[in-house]
Amino acid sequence: xxxxxxxxxxxxxxxxxxxxxxxxxxxxxxxxxxxxxxxxxxxxxxxxxxxxxxxxxxxxxxxxxxxxxxxxxxxxxxxxxxxxxxxxxxxxxxxxxxxxxxxxxxxxxxxxxxxxxxxxxxxxxxxxxxxxxxxxxxxxxxxxxxxxxxxxxxxxxxxxxxxxxxxxxxxxxxxxxxxxxxxxxxxxxxxxxxxxxxxxxxxxxxxxxxxxxxxxxxxxxxxxxxxxxxxxxxxxxxxxxxxxxxxxxxxxxxxxxxxxxxxxxxxxxxxxxxxxxxxxxxxxxxxxxxxxxxxxxxxxxxxxxxxxxxxxxxxxxxxxxxxxxxxxxxxxxxxxxxxxxxxxxxxxxxxxxxxxxxxxxxxxxxxxxxxxxxxxxxxxxxxxxxxxxxxxx
Amino acid sequence: xxxxxxxxxxxxxxxxxxxxxxxxxxxxxxxxxxxxxxxxxxxxxxxxxxxxxxxxxxxxxxxxxxxxxxxxxxxxxxxxxxxxxxxxxxxxxxxxxxxxxxxxxxxxxxxxxxxxxxxxxxxxxxxxxxxxxxxxxxxxxxxxxxxxxxxxxxxxxxxxxxxxxxxxxxxxxxxxxxxxxxxxxxxxxxxxxxxxxxxxxxxxxxxxxxxxxxxxxxxxxxxxxxxxxxxxxxxxxxxxxxxxxxxxxxxxxxxxxxxxxxxxxxxxxxxxxxxxxxxxxxxxxxxxxxxx
Numbered sequence: 001x002x003x004x005x006x007x008x009x010x011x012x013x014x015x016x017x018x019x020x021x022x023x024x025x026x027x028x029x030x031x032x033x034x035x036x037x038x039x040x041x042x043x044x045x046x047x048x049x050x051x052x053x054x055x056x057x058x059x060x061x062x063x064x065x066x067x068x069x070x071x072x073x074x075x076x077x078x079x080x081x082x083x084x085x086x087x088x089x090x091x092x093x094x095x096x097x098x099x100x101x102x103x104x105x106x107x108x109x110x111x112x113x114x115x116x117x118x119x120x121x122x123x124x125x126x127x128x129x130x131x132x133x134x135x136x137x138x139x140x141x142x143x144x145x146x147x148x149x150x151x152x153x154x155x156x157x158x159x160x161x162x163x164x165x166x167x168x169x170x171x172x173x174x175x176x177x178x179x180x181x182x183x184x185x186x187x188x189x190x191x192x193x194x195x196x197x198x199x200x201x202x203x204x205x206x207x208x209x210x211x212x213x214x215x216x217x218x219x220x221x222x223x224x225x226x227x228x229x230x231x232x233x234x235x236x237x238x239x240x241x242x243x244x245x246x247x248x249x250x251x252x253x254x255x256x257x258x259x260x261x262x263x264x265x266x267x268x269x270x271x272x273x274x275x276x277x278x279x280x281x282x283x284x285x286x287x288x289x290x291x292x293x294x295x296x297x298x299x300x301x302x303x304x305x306x307x308x309x310x311x312x313x314x315x316x317x318x319x320x321x322x323x324x325x326x327x328x329x330x331x332x333x334x335x336x337x338x339x340x341x342x343x344x345x346x347x348x349x350x351x352x353x354x355x356x357x358x359x360x361x362x363x364x365x366x367x368x369x370x371x372x373x374x375x376x377x378x379x380x381x382x383x384x385x386x387x388x389x390x391x392x393x
Numbered sequence: 394x395x396x397x398x399x400x401x402x403x404x405x406x407x408x409x410x411x412x413x414x415x416x417x418x419x420x421x422x423x424x425x426x427x428x429x430x431x432x433x434x435x436x437x438x439x440x441x442x443x444x445x446x447x448x449x450x451x452x453x454x455x456x457x458x459x460x461x462x463x464x465x466x467x468x469x470x471x472x473x474x475x476x477x478x479x480x481x482x483x484x485x486x487x488x489x490x491x492x493x494x495x496x497x498x499x500x501x502x503x504x505x506x507x508x509x510x511x512x513x514x515x516x517x518x519x520x521x522x523x524x525x526x527x528x529x530x531x532x533x534x535x536x537x538x539x540x541x542x543x544x545x546x547x548x549x550x551x552x553x554x555x556x557x558x559x560x561x562x563x564x565x566x567x568x569x570x571x572x573x574x575x576x577x578x579x580x581x582x583x584x585x586x587x588x589x590x591x592x593x594x595x596x597x598x599x600x601x602x603x604x605x606x607x608x609x610x611x612x613x614x615x616x617x618x619x620x621x622x623x624x625x626x627x628x629x630x631x632x633x634x635x636x637x638x639x640x641x642x643x644x645x646x647x648x649x650x651x652x653x654x655x656x657x658x659x660x661x662x663x664x665x666x667x668x669x670x671x672x673x674x675x676x677x678x679x680x681x682x683x684x685x
Binding site: 015019202203206209210211213216 | 438441442443460463464466468470472473474475476477478479487488490491492535536
């Protein structure tokens with residue numbers, strides 16, 4: 001009789017992976033996540049913030065060239081904003097176009113200048129740009145007529161701009177990325193955590209656990225389960241990361257990679273550690289439930305544990321975030337998002353990794369102990385206190 | 394050789410198994426009988442290490458048993474259970490590998506066992522799609538798939554029809570030829586048919602154990618005397634025996650000083666004799682007697 005104990009966890013993990021990969025529910029959920037991610041990237045590219053073209057109705061060529069000048073000014077006011085002139089036969093036609101919504105506004109010459117005609121309101125950017133354009137070109141004309149050197153007149157009025165933190169330009173991207181990290185971990189940890197719990201419960205419910213326990217040490221069984229499920233969770237995360245990168249490249253957002261790239265790397269590190277730490281907890285929840293119906297109740301505390309850092313990451317101030325981001329599990333959500341938002345000292349990353357590794361080992365041990373004690377108590381829900389007091393021997 | 398030595402299991406203030414000792418020898422089928430709640434399942438779980446013993450120990454070939462040794466056993470728990478949504482062949486391969494078999498070996502063994510039960514066509518069906526009887530067959534296959542070094546089977550025949558029982562007995566005879574085999578059962582006719590040794594448990598204690606033959610022969614020598622046309626009541630006057638029962642020309646007597654041949658001579662002298670035969674106690678009677 002060959003008797004290798006080493007590598008047994010691999011047999012358990014392999015079963016866990018192959019069972020899941022073949023399940024329809026799992027495939028569907030992965031497909032949904034991939035599609036969702038692609039949709040987000042595409043949506044961000046197609047409808048970028050502040051990129052807008054305004055149509056302006058004009059009746060003469062002078063107004064038309066004013067709109068062209070205004071377009072340049074609008075672009076400096078709000079990146080990507082453009083103005084386009086549309087010619088109409090007379091003022092009445094231009095006004096009708098405004099009323100019908102064919103154009104955003106009309107620029108009409110009056111006896112003492114110009115008037116901007118809008119329907120309910122005129123977009124501030126549009127108004128500001130056109131006013132500046134009119135004032136600029138009319139002032140130039142007047143200056144020429146009065147024989148005034150406009151440049152001399154305007155000397156010393158220039159206000160330059162210098163940015164101390166040019167990275168802040170990507171603030172939107174960073175905030176977005178950090179939000180995606182938090183959300184992705186929340187969703188993934190919940191999905192695969194529930195899977196560990198449900199897999200443990202299933203083995204109790206189908207009573208197969210008694211044969212398993214006779215063949216394999218409980219801790220080995222649990223590690224096999226945790227590793228198998230982690231492989232799936234990480235596989236899915238890597239797949240999503242790859243899809244995200246490809247989608248960013250395909251939509252011409254390559255520069256975004258330089259900004260969030262390192263954060264993605266750390267995300268994978270913290271993900272692995274945080275997930276394994278949580279897995280011990282999930283297995284406890286699974287072993288306390290006698291049937292699948294009980295899982296909702298026994299996993300409720302965990303769902304709350306997961307939700308807390310989610311709330312903190314959305315709501316808390318900088319100081320609180322810095323401290324809690326070094327705690328196990330919380331770090332998995334917070335550290336990558338802090339990294340995406342800005343610089344994090346290396347020692348803080350070290351502390352976060354160490355506490356999480358410690359927690360992972362501890363939780364899986366406690367998980368195995370509870371699992372072992374509740375093993376033969378099938379068909380009912382067990383309290384945690386009862387589980388811990390009912391020694392196996 | 395598998396040995397239970399003074400095993401006890403206490404739950405709170407209730408002693409479920411109390412100082413139980415017996416041995417299961419290689420090549421011998423040992424029956425484990427007792428009423429519901431006598432402690433059979435608890436004892437078997439302690440043998441398999443699924444449940445810790447409150448006191449006592451389990452020995453394997455004379456030394457305290459190791460987890461490694463237990464892993465080489467085949468076990469069929471009272472609470473049946475395999476993975477309901479897993480394909481038969483894949484499931485058996487998984488259990489074989491869990492017990493240390495290499496993949497190719499595991500696949501061949503799983504196919505062979507499915508073949509024995511005529512389930513080779515259904516190797517890719519999931520367990521849930523099988524009838525209960527077939528599920529039970531897969532369960533026993535899961536206990537045998539890794540060529541176990543000993544077998545501990547809790548009620549392996551419950552829920553099987555007579556054909557399935559025969560098929561399983563065949564399999565056990567080939568697979569468990571020279572292994573120690575312990576099985577529990579309520580079906581005493583099966584125990585009688587299969588077992589070499591017997592351990593009877595009552596309220597957590599061993600009340601009888603030994604070879605089946607010795608158990609059945611225990612107590613006074615009993616004989617049945619059947620006359621042809623002569624009332625058997627005269628036996629009441631014969632010295633050296635006690636009469637247990639008389640019914641017309643038939644009587645059951647226990648020898649109490651008289652030898653069997655003296656009984657035969659006396660009966661022949663009295664009148665025509667159809668039969669003088671030793672009465673062997675059926676197991677059911679022994680069972681009722683010792684668990685009373």
